[in-house]
């Protein structure tokens with residue numbers, strides 16, 4: 304049984320006005336691990352995985368849920384996902400190197416990217432990782448590597464679905480002008496090239512329409528489009544399509560007003576279209592692959608900061624109240640990048656009523672270094688703990704060393720036990736590669 308997705312981790316509770324996650328109080332976490340700190344609630348990660356695996360199991364199809372590692376990866380998280388039966392999609396040599404050191408099943412790894420280097424492709428082919436081809440140049444590179452090494456390459460082709468998905472333009476990926484994927488006209492000739500090469504194995508096709516998507520209709524359109532291609536591939540090439548990768552992108556609630564679709568509804572809708580279409584066309588249903596990133600980890604994560612200096616500035620409309628936290632755009636770039644909204648809380652006053660509107664700003668040397676504006680909170684005092692929800696995806700993964708700020712620690716919490724997933728960087732770590 305899964306629990307519906309909410310802004311806060313599924314284990315979030317309040318005890319004596321203090322927020323607890325996974326059975327541990329945030330004040331204890333701050334004492335033990337210091338702030339700023341990424342917190343990951345293991346029960347929420349498991350719950351989010353099961354939204355996918357349970358619905359695919361119930362549909363009685365062959366499937367792989369490949370976590371989109373770009374949302375954020377480390378060994379402990381990947382091993383947790385492996386326990387839940389998930390695979391991973393990877394987009395760089397660094398991610399391949401990392402995933403290969405975990406229990407993730409190699410048959411469930413998909414290598415993406417619009418400009419994979421020869422070295423990265425060699426790594427993937429050597430490890431037997433499936434490659435999702437983005438363009439003709441890449442196919443040539445893969446062909447030459449397999450000729451040099453005598454190794455086989457297992458290939459899918461990323462199609463540009465040309466489906467409008469209403470989300471921020473930076474995270475739309477399926478439209479014609481997108482840098483990702485091959486056009487519809489290129490698909491069949493590319494499959495033919497693969498079929499003609501003895502070391503290349505054609506496994507299937509891939510389509511991804513974007514990220515943080517709330518509308519289920521584009522997914523329905525994607526399933527119909529992919530069905531049309533299954534038929535076209537059969538007609539034009541006779542090649543069996545063994546795998547059909549439908550990408551990721553299902554949205555999550557960052558604030559209470561966000562109403563993303565229910566994962567099992569989207570999955571059921573797409574798979575039903577494909578099952579019916581395949582039955583009608585007399586085509587075996589390929590293995591269904593989905594690649595969720597954000598919807599697996601975002602709501603499991605929260606970032607715990609300490610409030611430091613406060614500033615109240617008289618402005619035309621009243622007073623602008625700043626809370627400065629001990630992190631900011633280096634550990635969470637998303638507000639500076641796309642004004643993404645978050646839910647905030649004063650973790651040591653979790654049930655106090657909100658009285659004041661705040662701008663939560665970081666400590667970095669950019670005026671745009673903010674995490675949120677017009678945020679209603681109880682009166683904040685220096686030393687209070689500020690908790691930001693929904694930071695489990697694309698936060699650690701997009702972190703930077705701006706102002707030579709060390710990367711934060713991350714703890715995974717389950718049943719009252721806090722496990723250090725990522726150690727906090729030290730100042731020495733920051734200088735490791737600097738030559739004197």
Ligand SMILES: Cc1ncc(COP(=O)(O)O)c(C=O)c1O
Pocket residue numbers: 371374392415474476511513514515550551552553594595596597598
């Ligand atoms: C090919 C591909 N698959 C999966 C994802 C994961 O998207 P999300 O984290 O929104 O689920 C992305 C991200 O944009 C992607 O480009």
